[in-house]
Amino acid sequence: MTPVLKATGVSKAFGGLKAVSAVSIESHAGQILSIIGPNGAGKTTFFNCLSGIYPLDSGTVELGGGRIDGLAPHLVSRAGLSRSFQNIRLFPEMTALQNVQVGRFARSPRQILGTILRTRAWRDRERASLERSEELLAFVGLGDRADSWARALPYGLQRRLEVARALATDPKVLLLDEPGAGMNPQEIVDMMALVKSIARLGVAVVVIEHHMKLVMEISDRIVVLDHGEPIAEGSPDEIRRDPRVVEAYLGRSEEPHG
Amino acid sequence: MSLPKNIFGARAAILGGLAILTAPFLWTRLDPDFATGFVSLRLVPENGIQFLSVVVPAALVALAIAGLGRLWARYGSSKPLFETASHRLFESPRAMAATFAALAAAGFVMSGKALSLGTFVCIHMMLAIGLNVTIGFTGLLVLGYAAFYATGAYTFAIAAHALPVLPTWAALPLGFTVAAGVGFLVGLPCLRLRGDYLAIVTLGFAEALREILRNLSVTGGDMGLVVPMQARIKAIGPVGQGHASWIAAVGVTLLVALFVHRLYHSRIGRAWIAIREDETAAAMMGIPVVRLKLLAFTVSAGLAGTAGAFFAGFAGFVDPSTATFEQSVLILAMVILGGIGSLPGSILGAALLYLAPTLLRDWFPAISDYRLFFFGCILVAMMLFRPQGLCGSPRHKLELEGAS
Ligand SMILES: Nc1ncnc2c1ncn2[C@@H]1O[C@H](COP(=O)(O)OP(=O)(O)OP(=O)(O)O)[C@@H](O)[C@H]1O
Ligand SMILES: [Mg+2]
Numbered sequence: 335m336t337p338v339l340k341a342t343g344v345s346k347a348f349g350g351l352k353a354v355s356a357v358s359i360e361s362h363a364g365q366i367l368s369i370i371g372p373n374g375a376g377k378t379t380f381f382n383c384l385s386g387i388y389p390l391d392s393g394t395v396e397l398g399g400g401r402i403d404g405l406a407p408h409l410v411s412r413a414g415l416s417r418s419f420q421n422i423r424l425f426p427e428m429t430a431l432q433n434v435q436v437g438r439f440a441r442s443p444r445q446i447l448g449t450i451l452r453t454r455a456w457r458d459r460e461r462a463s464l465e466r467s468e469e470l471l472a473f474v475g476l477g478d479r480a481d482s483w484a485r486a487l488p489y490g491l492q493r494r495l496e497v498a499r500a501l502a503t504d505p506k507v508l509l510l511d512e513p514g515a516g517m518n519p520q521e522i523v524d525m526m527a528l529v530k531s532i533a534r535l536g537v538a539v540v541v542i543e544h545h546m547k548l549v550m551e552i553s554d555r556i557v558v559l560d561h562g563e564p565i566a567e568g569s570p571d572e573i574r575r576d577p578r579v580v581e582a583y584l585g586r587s588e589e590p591h592g
Numbered sequence: 593m594s595l596p597k598n599i600f601g602a603r604a605a606i607l608g609g610l611a612i613l614t615a616p617f618l619w620t621r622l623d624p625d626f627a628t629g630f631v632s633l634r635l636v637p638e639n640g641i642q643f644l645s646v647v648v649p650a651a652l653v654a655l656a657i658a659g660l661g662r663l664w665a666r667y668g669s670s671k672p673l674f675e676t677a678s679h680r681l682f683e684s685p686r687a688m689a690a691t692f693a694a695l696a697a698a699g700f701v702m703s704g705k706a707l708s709l710g711t712f713v714c715i716h717m718m719l720a721i722g723l724n725v726t727i728g729f730t731g732l733l734v735l736g737y738a739a740f741y742a743t744g745a746y747t748f749a750i751a752a753h754a755l756p757v758l759p760t761w762a763a764l765p766l767g768f769t770v771a772a773g774v775g776f777l778v779g780l781p782c783l784r785l786r787g788d789y790l791a792i793v794t795l796g797f798a799e800a801l802r803e804i805l806r807n808l809s810v811t812g813g814d815m816g817l818v819v820p821m822q823a824r825i826k827a828i829g830p831v832g833q834g835h836a837s838w839i840a841a842v843g844v845t846l847l848v849a850l851f852v853h854r855l856y857h858s859r860i861g862r863a864w865i866a867i868r869e870d871e872t873a874a875a876m877m878g879i880p881v882v883r884l885k886l887l888a889f890t891v892s893a894g895l896a897g898t899a900g901a902f903f904a905g906f907a908g909f910v911d912p913s914t915a916t917f918e919q920s921v922l923i924l925a926m927v928i929l930g931g932i933g934s935l936p937g938s939i940l941g942a943a944l945l946y947l948a949p950t951l952l953r954d955w956f957p958a959i960s961d962y963r964l965f966f967f968g969c970i971l972v973a974m975m976l977f978r979p980q981g982l983c984g985s986p987r988h989k990l991e992l993e994g995a996s
Contacts, residue, residue: 385876411878425869428862436866439859440878449858450851456858463859503878 336399338363338538339384339415339507344393346376346383353379355562356393361507361538366529368549369542371559372582377542378420380559381509385417386410398506412440416505418496420512420542426485430476430495433484434467437502467502474498474528490521497528507538514545526552550574558582603976607651618643645958646966653948654973657929661982674983678936682853688846695842699835707834709950711906714841715899716946718848720926720938722895725852726790727924728933729861730888731868732783733791736798737923740771740893742915743801744900746811747771749910752823760823763901764844771897772890779889783882790889795920802915816911824908837906844902845939848895853935855891864888868933918964925967929974931984940982945970 337360346354354376361367369377382388384395386407395403402413416437425433442463448456471477474494479487484495493513500508513529514522526548533539543549549556550570558566558573560582566573573579619640624631664673681687699707719741726732744767751766752758778797782789805811825840827833855861863884866874875881904910913919922945930941949959949966959966974981 387872387876406880407872407875408878408880411876417876419873423870423873425866425873427869428865432862432865435859436862436874436879437877439863442859446860449860450854452854460858499877 335362337361338398339540340396341384342394342396344380344383344395345391346379346388347391352562354383354559357557357559357562357564358393359540359557361540362554363506363538364533364536365554366533366539366541366552368553368556369540369559370544370546370549370556375559376562377559378511379562381417381511381540381542384410384509385415408440411503411505414504414506415509416500416503416507417509418493418500418511418513420515422489422492422496424484424492424496424499426483428484429481430471430484430487431464431467431480433495433499434470434502435463437499438463438467439503441502441504470498470501471495473501473531475524490517490525493517493525494528497532501532501537505537507540508532510539510541510543512542512544514543514548522548607973607976615640642958642962645956646962647969649948649952649956649959650966650969651973653944653952654970654977657944657982658974658978661931661978661980664983674936674940675934678849678853678939682850682935688850692842692846696839699831699838702835702838704832704834707838709947711834711837711841713943713946714838714845715903715906716923716926717845717939717942718899718902719896719923720930720942721845721848721852721935722892722899723923724927724930724933724935724938725855725864725895726889726892727927728938729856729864729868730885732885732889733788734794734889734892735791735924736794736796736917736920737892737896738915738917738919739794739798739801740775740896741900741903741919741923742798742805742910742912743771743774743893744768744897744902745904745910745914746805746817746900747897748823748901748904749817749819750810752820752904753817756820756822758823760825760905763823763905764898767897767899767901767904768894769897771900772894774897775893776886776890778893779886783885783889795917798915798917798920802912805912805915812911814912816909819904819908819910821908823905825905841902841906844898848898849935849939852891852895856935860884860887865933921964921967925971928971929981931981934981934983937981937983944982 339359339361342358343356344354344358345352345356357376357380359367359369369380371377379388383390386402386405386409390403393403394401397413397415400413402410402415405413425436428436442459445453445456445459447453468477468480471480474497476491476494476498479491484492487495493515497510497513510529514525517525522545529539529541530552541549541553553570556568556570556573557564558576558579565582566576566579568576619635619637621634621636622631623634681691702710719737723734723737726734747770748763748767751762778793779790782793806814811817825833825837828836831839856864863874863879866877866879867881867884871881900914903914926941926945927938928941929945930937930939945967948970949963953960
């Protein structure tokens with residue numbers, strides 16, 4: 335099976351600090367790939383490289399067979415890669431529904447004249463975008479909070495809203511940066527169930543997560559980073575037994591954030 | 593949002609303290625006597641009184657607006673009163689038609705002075721609505737907005753001289769298109785860069801444009817241009833020239849507001865707000881940030897051009913004062929006063945700020961000499977007591993930096 339997302343030898347340095355060195359991943363439709371590693375390992379930087387926020391120093395990123403490295407973020411998004419942010423980055427002065435509707439931007443046609451004249455075609459498409467956004471809100475469990483201001487939602491729901499917004503761009507690949515950060519144990523379990531159900535839709539999911547137990551449970555494959563370098567890759571069972579991983583990561587503490 | 597009451601008091605105390613500190617400089621003058629070499633302190637009450645007669649009405653206007661805003665905020669839960677009312681109005685063609693008819697009919701009982709004042713208020717409403725698209729929706733600061741007002745006004749005046757058959761209504765598409773085109777060209781280089789180049793570049797553009805207008809013969813130099821009779825707004829049957837202008841102004845203002853309302857409630861408007869809230873996240877949602885900023889600024893410039901061309905057709909003359917810094921500040925103050933990012937806020941802000949000096953002039957004559965100072969005082973007082981303006985929500989603030 336050919337991977338949807340294929341990153342090869344991605345490197346990024348900040349001055350003398352090699353934040354990401356020659357990291358390669360393959361992510362397949364319907365599967366969950368986890369990226370783990372201690373704080374400062376370069377996980378978020380790697381996501382920023384994939385999503386076009388940082389230019390790469392070297393390496394290539396392919397999505398569905400086409401190169402996406404070097405593209406601006408909005409073009410990466412159009413090509414089918416979407417993401418959430420470790421520090422939540424919603425649009426606070428918009429409602430939950432409007433946040434998700436923003437995600438539909440590139441998937442709804444350009445119609446300036448139709449917008450001004452409110453033509454039938456414009457109204458039909460606006461309604462379609464609205465319905466899809468409401469569907470996604472319901473999918474992440476926010477069906478009854480559509481009209482709440484994003485800034486007024488509780489933390490856990492803000493994280494879910496970010497996932498819905500990312501899904502609204504119809505991604506082939508979804509990058510989730512610590513979707514369970516700052517949540518209580520029950521919320522984390524629910525979030526991981528949501529991540530699984532996204533993969534079941536056929537999306538290739540890449541997750542950064544610190545909670546080892548959950549990572550082992552939901553992942554199809556795991557990549558371990560330490561000081562920017564990939565030190566291991568394999569199935570959860572292989573990773574659990576890998577001595578380098580145990581030393582670099584598991585050995586230090588069972589759950590660094592827990 | 594509930595501010596603790598003592599903050600209100602503390603701010604008043606700061607203002608009072610400032611007043612006391614500045615008082616000796618305002619009320620007295622040092623007079624050197626060269627014959628004796630002594631310096632004597634002399635009381636000069638005129639200066640101080642003049643100062644107060646600008647500051648006091650400004651503070652009164654600001655306090656009235658802040659008070660109104662707070663009062664209304666208490667009733668609106670998540671959707672403030674004005675937003676809801678404006679939404680109902682612009683979603684209903686029937687309500688718009690009724691509003692138009694009522695205001696047009698009111699012209700029959702308005703004096704000539706009131707009609708002309710009302711027409712000027714409408715022109716400033718168009719300007720505030722237009723500027724709000726860039727500053728309020730998209731979060732980009734523009735300091736020389738009057739340049740596009742002047743562009744529209746001069747475009748129509750020059751075109752009317754060149755083409756004696758040009759009908760009055762042509763002002764609107766002509767003003768919009770030319771000013772939007774100029775806006776596009778000015779915005780293109782600065783919006784590609786991250787940061788607030790637009791503010792400075794538009795300011796420089798406005799100053800340069802004014803100098804150009806003052807020095808070219810085709811623009812009539814300092815005297816400006818007289819618009820040929822055939823291109824001006826004319827009396828129609830029983831409706832006099834002043835009344836016809838008022839009806840046209842109300843109609844165009846409603847159309848401009850409807851235009852912006854519809855853009856705001858569409859994917860384009862949502863993209864603008866998203867850019868204002870978080871540029872990086874917006875880009876990650878597939879929004880071409882530069883292109884949408886440019887669109888916002890182009891639309892803004894176009895609307896200023898529409899207002900300018902309307903002014904030319906109404907007033908019958910154009911001169912370089914349309915492009916002054918004072919004019920830019922006035923429009924900016926209207927948007928801030930009404931509430932950055934709020935369409936009804938821009939409309940109300942324009943009305944309040946345009947009418948305030950005119951209505952207060954009889955009691956405080958100093959205002960007409962120190963208009964800029966008067967607006968400045970209102971803005972400072974608003975920033976202290978109600979930074980979000982009349983209709984704004986507490987978090988709408990003028991962002992000087994893009995999200996990083
Ligand atoms: N914009 C930047 N400029 C300079 N250094 C940076 C920048 N972003 C990240 N770094 C550095 O790169 C390294 C990797 O950071 P990164 O945020 O990618 O780690 P992480 O694996 O996501 O950590 P965490 O688990 O804490 O989120 C860190 O040492 C960090 O200080
Ligand atoms: Mg991180």
